[in-house]
Amino acid sequence: MNPAAAIRRTDPAARDWRRVLRMSLRALRRDIQAGELRVLALALLIAVASVAAVGLFTDRIQLAMERKASELLGADLVIAAPNPLQPVLSDAARQQGLQTAETLSFRSVVLAGEETQLAEVKAVGPGYPLRGGLRISAAPFAPDRLADAIPEPGTVWLDERLLQVLRIEVGAAVEVGARQLRVAAVLADEPDRGGDLFSIAPRLLMNLADIPSTALVQPGSRVDYRLLLAGTPAALDTFRSWAMPRLATGERVQGVREARAELRVALERAQRFLHLAALVSVILAGVGVAIAARRFAGRHWDSVAILRCMGATEALIVRLFTLELLLLATLAGVAGLLLGYVAQHGLSALLGTLVSSTQLPPPSWQPLLPALATGFITLLGFGLPPLLRLREVPPLRVLRRDLGPVNPRLLALYGPAVLATVALLVWQAGEWRLALYVCAGVAGTVLVLTVAAWGLVKSLSLLRGRVGVAWRFGLANIARRGPGSAVQVVALGLGLMALLLLTVVRTDLLTSWRDKLPADAPNHFLINIQPDERAGVQAFLHGHGLEGAELFPMVRGRLTMINARTVGPDDYENPRAKRLIEREFNLSWAERPQEDNRILAGRWWTVAEHGQGVASVEEGLAKELGIALGDTLHFQVAGQTVSARVLSLRKVEWDSFRANFFVLFPPGVLENYPATWITSFHLPAGQKALLAELVRQYPAVTVLDVEALMGKVREIMDRVIAAVEYVFLFTLAAGLVVLYAAIQATQDERCFESAVLRTLGARRAVVRQSLLAEFATLGLLAGLLAAAAATLTGYGLAVQVFDFPYHGSPWIWLLGGGAGLLGVGLAGLLGVRPALAQSPWRALRER
Amino acid sequence: MPLDQAGPSATLTPVISVPSALDLDNCSAALPAPHPPIIQVEQLGKQVSSPEGPLVILADIGFAIARGECVAVIGASGSGKSTLLGLLAGLDTPSTGRVWLAGVDLNSLDEDGRALLRAQRVGFVFQSFQLLNGLTALENVMLPLELAGQSDARRQALELLERVGLKARARHYPTQLSGGEQQRVAIARAFAGNPDVLFADEPTGNLDHKTGQRIIDLLFALNREQGTTLVLVTHDPELAAYCDRVLELDEGRLRARSAAGARA
Known part of the structure; x- marks a missing residue:
């Protein structure tokens, strides 16, 4: 056996896990006390919290969807068509032992006195609903009960919203087309109500037998005919296979599985988007972790050299720091989960009611694991590589301080981070292509920012001959640290960009969108105008100055x-x-x-x-x-x-x-x-009465009030935007962490340099000025880059996604540059303040 | 605790062959010794590349140090003292030649092997103390004991702190201690785990004369008590005179053999 192997077998410290754990715990305690891990912990906390919040929230939505799925149809199987269904279908269903019920729905304006309102009218036949139940009450917001039948002929049930808009109570009469009907109850709930997300108009429920007398259903009218079926699964399967080949064009079968597929797809897309938004925070947090871990490692070179000198093996060093990191990830991860749990309540409050009128079911514990895993992956991918380099610290460093780890290969240092990013993206996006787009977007942004930052840093040297000593020193510092400064500018720029996107660009986009619609844009549609009514309707509109x-x-x-x-x-x-x-x-x-x-x-x-x-x-x-x-x-x-x-x-x-x-x-x-x-x-405000008159003259004509529709759409958009913004708050926080980490990264060096300057006789004010010059310049460069990047992003979103011209605001440059200049300048000064307060001797000795 | 009875060294002894017949002619500073030398150096050289071509830092160094001996390495700045110390302690690898430390050929070990050998056999005292600022005095002294896998690290460390007169300050951090106190903690740490060899690199370089004197007294007293081999690097001839023997380096070569000095 060779001597090295013999000795290695006797490495007692590395093999005794309890001892390694104890040493790691001590190191963790010490580093936490010394504030060494603050940025790392914060970045991890944000990463885990953002994924947990989104995960818990989407989990609640999914649970709500599953719970509702069986009642969504009001039946086990539905055949729907835009034309009257073939009578043979319901006859055959009944013969095969299935229960049946028919419904028919369309949109129409309902009148009550002077008030008009577009309503979703649903006419139902006996037996409806086959699954779930109708709930009604005697007055709006009064306790509701299960209805034992459908509305009697001649009566209707209105939902609370419709009653309110029409300013009537139960017992009043409403006009539906050519027919007057009495309101018999308040409709509190119905099983197959369309998704809350897309139902714009309030509901009126009536008896199918009253339809002919309304004269609303004409050839060419937009009507949704449905045959509801219920029975044993076997009978349903038999019927399904019998009916499928016999369906006429337009007739389609919907089972529970197909129900609300559209809403489900839309929600899944929204959830994926939220997940990706959360991931942007994770990646940004990862950048913070990488910067902080690099600094952390750099500050531990000396102690590792001493440990190595005293006989610690590479394996022990790796175990010590990996364990310390994992302990930290566990602590920060658990805190992140708690924060995420609190934060998901906010998301549910913003978006929950869009999905379900009742409260969302509580989340399961399932999403917590992926969130925690995200924290670990981020830490291992971004944080571990710089720490692993500690094992390369030569023990000779105790005698020669200039020795450090050998320069790493870029791949070794950033490969795991890239891998972790791609893995997280694919995992969350659920598909390669989307993940690839996001990856390319992030990589492209970073690349462009880096090149621009490098150019700016280089061009600073032109200024140096024209400024005073403090500024010259500050600018010289930036140029001397060329690549490091460029990285700092990029990191600061990313943080500021998140800030600008959330404030200026968002407002600009919304303003551009609103500006696009002129004040006299059409706000009402008339559809279903019959050929013989054409001249009359036109005359009516012209007669009223429309x-x-x-x-x-x-x-x-x-x-x-x-x-x-x-x-x-x-x-x-x-x-x-x-x-x-x-x-x-x-x-x-x-x-x-x-x-x-x-x-x-x-x-x-x-x-x-x-x-x-x-x-x-x-x-x-x-x-x-x-x-x-x-x-x-x-x-x-x-x-x-x-x-x-x-x-x-x-x-x-x-x-x-x-x-x-x-x-x-x-x-x-x-x-x-x-x-x-x-x-x-365009119907000017205050002329709604005209609509009532129009509908009375031409009952088959349908009025679509797009203003209400636009309002509803805008409300949905606002809420979705609010939810995205909410998730982006994590991005903002992660951006701030990156800012802080980037400033902190070179703090030690700056503290030492300012000590040298002061030893050489520089007054504190001069040192402060030179530091301010350096930080403010870095901040200004980062701010301007961030403004440029944010403007480009806004432009891309406007032109490519929303399809309208984008007029960027000049404020973005002022705000970006100003925020960078002041924010980074002041934050940087605050960071080195303790060093300035300390005696230069001490700063030099501690180095 | 004598190291020969400790677990780790017991596994070392049988597998490592000590150069049995020492070629004394090649050992420029060998003394007759009752035991095999604890440090044996043969034709040791170190060169590094520089912009002006290879730069020779050490060349053709050979000597042996007996167990329990106290040797000073002196020389002007840049003469290669620290480089030699690094090579002797296995902190660095030579370009040519060999070093046997406690009977083990350092060239036969990789970095981890050398680290373990240090953990078991070697202690250090540095000019700049090299205490870990985040650890208390006690924790600093415990560190080598823990690395060597000793179970009662805390008790041993406390005893050593008591021996250097700092038991009352065991829970203080290095920044709360004076330079002399810090170096006493470093000495306690160096002797923790009863090393066979103690390397001291300008141990008084950062201290005033009076404090330096106290530190030297302490170092030699402990050295005598524990029977440790001491290799002391210094540029101070007065300090070197405390040692049994002086090796003088001049531009990377051993210049003269000095007779044993008067030990204080």
């Missing part, structure tokens, strides 16, 4: 073939494409393109082409369904095929709130098919 209200024809048709290829929902992966192809399109015709339409490819038709089989397609739809210029589209319209060659692709500004169409034809093609007409107009 100018510019152009009426557009609308013919419903289903896209069945593209060129020679038959298309159906199964041909598309994308849920939106599936939905689009399943639905009937609103086809229209026009002589000229509207102002808010822009031809992207191809050309508009000439007068000679009127009556020809050509069409113009909205570019988003074309992309979604794979339609190219020159393709021939075949639509099924009222049982006949209408074919058209795609002559142009259009870009449509949907949020102009004007009536717009996916597919337009020239005049002379669709005129002979059944059409309804649509228009939009």
Whole structure:
């Protein structure tokens, strides 16, 4: 056996775990007392808390969704269609031993005296609901009870909101289309109420038998017909396989699994986004951890050299520090979990009611483990590599202080951090592509910032000849520490960028968005205008000074073939494409393109082409369904095929709130098919009474109050933004930690240098000035870079995501530069204040 | 506790072959000794690369130090004293030649092996004390005992602190102690675990004369009590005169053999 091996076998300290643990605990206590671990702990705390908060919150949402899933349909199986269902379906279901009930829903304006309100009308037949129950009460907000039947013919149940808006009570009469009905109860809850997220209008529940007398359901009206089914799983399966091949176009089967798929997808996406937002904090915290761990390691070179000199092996050093780090991660992690638990209540308060009207179920403990794991991964990936280098500290350092660990390979130092980042991203994003985008985004930002910071740092030397001694020393310091200064500027810049994005850019984006809508943008739509009502409605609008209200024809048709290829929902992966192809399109015709339409490819038709089989397609739809210029589209319209060659692709500004169409034809093609007409107009505030009059004259016409809709959309947006902002608070905190870590990173060196300066006779004021010069310059550079990066991000978001022009505010430069200059300058000065207060002798001796 | 009876050294003895027949002609400073030498140096050299080509720091050094002997290494600044100390203690590796420490060829050990050998056999006293600022005086003294795997580290450390007259200050941190007190703690730490060899690098360099004198008295007294071999690096001829023997370095070479000095 060789002597080295023989000796290694006798390494008692490294093998005795209890002793290593004791030594690590002592080191941990000492380092905590000395404040060495503050930044590391804080960064970990933030990382764990942000992941825990988001994890716990999304867990609660998921639990709520699962709990509700069985009642979401009000049945076990539903067949839905935009047209009346084939009677054979319900007959067969009953024959096969299933319970059945029918419903029909649409939107309509409900009148009560002078008050009008767009409501979601649902007419239900006997037996409804088959699963779950209706709850009603005698007065708004009074205790509710389970209803034992559906509304009697001639009566309706209104939800509290509708009663309030119409300013009526139970017992009053409301007009629904041509029919007057009595309010018999307050509808407190119904099982298959649409998701709260998308239900804009309040609910009116009525008896199916009253529908004909309202005259609201006309050919071409938008109505959702449903057949509800319930029974044993075996009977349901039998029926399902019997019915599937017999379904007519438009009829689709929904089981509990398919129910609310849209909402589920939307929520999953939102959750993923929140997770990613939390991850940005984690990555930023990781940067803080890396900087802090580097400093921590640097400050332990001496003690490690002494330990090595006294006979500590590399293995022991590694174990000691790894254990200390793990102990710290456990402490900070548990604190982070507690903070995350508290913070998720905030998220639930912001977003919870969007999902469920009742309180969310309490979270499970499951999400805590991944959160804690995130803390450990961050620490190991970002913090361990610099600490592991401690084992390379040569024991000879006790005699020669210039010796340190050999310069590490970049890969060894940053490889684990990159790996940890990618692992966390893939884990949280759940897919490679999204993770890759985020990775590329982060890497690109850091790279650009680094190059810019390096350039700025280098260009500072031009200034040095023109400033006084203190400033010269400060600037010289920045240039001397070139790469280090650039890293500091980047780290400071990242922190400041998070701050600017949350304040200036967000406000700018919202302002730009609001500015885009002129004050007289249409706020009401009239749909379902019958051909014979067209002239009357137009006259009515003109008569009341509602100018510019152009009426557009609308013919419903289903896209069945593209060129020679038959298309159906199964041909598309994308849920939106599936939905689009399943639905009937609103086809229209026009002589000229509207102002808010822009031809992207191809050309508009000439007068000679009127009556020809050509069409113009909205570019988003074309992309979604794979339609190219020159393709021939075949639509099924009222049982006949209408074919058209795609002559142009259009870009449509949907949020102009004007009536717009996916597919337009020239005049002379669709005129002979059944059409309804649509228009939009701006109704000045205070003229709502006009609507009541209009609806009384034309009961089949549906008024869509988009102002309310926009308000609701805006409310949802605001809440989602608030939730994202809330999560970004963690990002902000992580950014501040990075700032602090970056300032602290070179503090020791600066303390020593200021001691040298003072020993050489520099007054304290001069030293302070030179430090202020250095920090303020670093801060200013970082602030300006952050402003540039934040502006670019805002621009990218506006143009690429929200699709509107972005006018960055000049304030961002002032705020970024100012915050950097003052914040970093003052924070830096505060950091070295103790050193300035200390005698220079002591500072020199402690080095 | 005599080290020969300690567990770790018991495993060392059988596997390590000590150069049995010492070639005294090659040992420029060898003395007749009752035991094999505790330190044996043969043709030791150290050179480093510099912008002007290889720079020779030490060349052709050879000597032996007997167990219990007290040897001073003197020389001007830059003569290679500290480099020699680093090589003797296994803190650094030579470019040429060999060092046997407690019978073990240091070249045969890797860095961890040398660390363990230090933990078991070697103590240090430095000019700049090299105490860990975050640890109390007691914890500093306990450290080598813990590294050597001793079970009653606390008791032994307290005894040593009592021996250097600092028991009352056991819970004080280095920054709360004077320079002389810090060096006394360092001495207590150096003797913790009964090392075979104690290396002292300018132990009084950072102290005033009077305090330095006290430290030297303490160092030699403990050395006598424990029968430790002492290798003392200094530029102070007065201090060197306390030792049995003086090795003088001049530009990286051993210059002369000095007779045993008057031991205080």
